[in-house]
Amino acid sequence: MITAGADVGSKTVKVVILKDGKIAGKGIAIAGLEAEGAWENAWADALKEAGISRNDINKTVATGARLKEVKGFDEEMSMVTADAMAMHKLNPEIKTVLDVGAEEGRAIKVDKDGKVSDFAVNEKCAAGAGAFMEAMSRAMQVSIEQFGEEALKSTANLPINAQCAVFAESEVVSLVHEETPRPDICKAVCDGVSDRLASMARRVVVEPKVAFVGGAAKGMGLRRSLKEALELTEVYFPDDIEFVAAYGCALKAAE
Amino acid sequence: MAEEEKKEFWRWTETNWANKDIDWRKGKTITGGVDVGSVSSQAVIMVDGQLYASANTRTGYNSPQSAVNVMNWALEATDGMKLEDIKFTVGTGYGRVKVPFSNKAITEIACHARGANYMYGPSVRTVMDMGGQDLKAIRTDDKGKVLNFLMNEKCAAGTGRGMEVIADLLQVPIVEVGERSFDVDKEPPPVSTTCVLFAKAEMLGLLKKGYSVNQALAAYCSAMSYRVFTMIREVDVVEDFVITGGIAKNRGIVERLEGHLGLKSLKTEVDYQLAGAIGAALFGRVLYEKQK
Structure with a gap:
């Protein structure tokens, strides 16, 4: 059986194609102002990799903050359930999943059967989401990829007092003007985002093993800061870290 | 630099003003109020509890310097008043403890309440x-x-x-x-x-x-x-x-x-941004009279 899962996120669209339980194709595209074009592009890449056409797919399940902007799926599911389902399949020992997206953060508790037992979501505020880091990387004129690498060079503990991305931007600009070393500022930003994520995660009680997923969790600087903020010794980072929710959808479609 | 040539759409008008009908030299108590906010700074000078002069500018990187600048600008609008002529100055706002020439710092909550009472009258709740x-x-x-x-x-x-x-x-x-x-x-x-x-x-x-x-x-x-x-x-x-x-x-x-x-707000002729500084200057008057 061939199924597909799609995650129409606030920044990117991800599509995963599953053939007899194995990932046969993946596609990701930046959504920008309109999700529709990215939806088509992500599909095209995934189908090409799988070497099939859209008609070969038996069922498609989709999720994501911008799902209402696209058409062409059979069923929808919540992001929280999709994450839980995918992580349980990838590693059944995972009890807590932290998903850091562009505009949302989620902390999900997964039970021994892969069901969601509790969760917390922040989708109201950029503090604690990828958008915060992106705004700071723009203010500092450092690419988002480079941002994490820069942060890793620092061991300083510089506080960013502002939680709000708008206020934090002024603070970061002041730090740049004061000629604070760039790695120290990048680390301070990663620490700030992690603190917000950690306080959200504590609402569901973080139990090992813990997995970090989502596009923002690709950043090495954020990974380190978040691990420290939650006082974790071990964290599981799945391959294809931004495809986790889409994979969960594809699994659901195969049921 | 390209950054500075860019048009700054956020920029609002900065002003200074003085009431030419008041002869400050005849006044008994001249007090000042400086409100150093995170974005804007205001200074007012009051003569016997009456608003005499004011200035409203953007806060710079350096709070103490912003306080000095805004007060100097208010003084420039006056008929030859010097900083020394002001008997008592109260600082308020985010940078209140960093006003170099102030005699006391009071929170902006208290100052805004007091200032609004002056600007709009005692019916304000x-x-x-x-x-x-x-x-x-x-x-x-x-x-x-x-x-x-x-x-x-x-x-x-x-x-x-x-x-x-x-x-x-x-x-x-x-x-x-x-x-x-x-x-x-x-x-x-x-x-x-x-x-x-x-x-x-x-x-x-x-x-x-x-x-x-x-x-x-x-x-x-x-x-x-x-x-x-x-x-x-x-x-x-x-x-x-x-x-x-x-x-x-x-x-x-x-x-x-x-x-x-479901209700209307009262309006006034006084610059709405001055409330904190006015409150500060009014507290200054009370404190000055007390110390005498």
Whole structure:
């Protein structure tokens, strides 16, 4: 059986194609102002990799903050359930999943059967989401990829007092003007985002093993800061870290 | 530098002023008030409890220097007054402890309540101050004494700084935002009411979809006024109700907020941004008389 899962996120669209339980194709595209074009592009890449056409797919399940902007799926599911389902399949020992997206953060508790037992979501505020880091990387004129690498060079503990991305931007600009070393500022930003994520995660009680997923969790600087903020010794980072929710959808479609 | 040549749409008018009808040399007690906010700084000079001179500027990187600059600018408007002629100066606002020439620092909550009492009269019971980086709602008595207050300083949604970000995004001079937000056929639904960054991203999408700049402004003003409404209703807003701070000059927010609250705010001729500094100067008078 061939199924597909799609995650129409606030920044990117991800599509995963599953053939007899194995990932046969993946596609990701930046959504920008309109999700529709990215939806088509992500599909095209995934189908090409799988070497099939859209008609070969038996069922498609989709999720994501911008799902209402696209058409062409059979069923929808919540992001929280999709994450839980995918992580349980990838590693059944995972009890807590932290998903850091562009505009949302989620902390999900997964039970021994892969069901969601509790969760917390922040989708109201950029503090604690990828958008915060992106705004700071723009203010500092450092690419988002480079941002994490820069942060890793620092061991300083510089506080960013502002939680709000708008206020934090002024603070970061002041730090740049004061000629604070760039790695120290990048680390301070990663620490700030992690603190917000950690306080959200504590609402569901973080139990090992813990997995970090989502596009923002690709950043090495954020990974380190978040691990420290939650006082974790071990964290599981799945391959294809931004495809986790889409994979969960594809699994659901195969049921 | 290219950065500096860029037009600054957020920039509002900076002013200084003096009441030429007052001869300060005949005054008994001359006091000063300086409100160093996170975004703007104001200085006022009062002669026997009457507003004589004022200045309103942008706060620079250096708070103490901003305090000195704004007071000097107020003095420039006067008929030859020198800093030494001011008997007692009170600092307030975010940078209140860093006013080099002040005799005392008092919180902006107390100063705004006292200042609003002077500006609008003793009937004021609720003062909402919409500052550069915070929002305050203060309940007061007929003497301008604080009974209760709440404050948001954690988030840019509902503050002047958030509005500046949007003015810059849409390239609309900030003083035109209010007027233009009403120049639409139909009020559009609000954008994100909780986060300026999300609202910004959402507005770019709306423009792409064919929204006019004025419609986008209306969607933001609508979001911001609702946000402010949900925050300030926690203090049981009663009349007379007044709005101070820079956003009080923005019809787009004020009138939409009045709609949500179901009541009108009082208006005054005095610059709405001066409330904190006026309150500070009035406290200065009391403190000066006490120490004599």
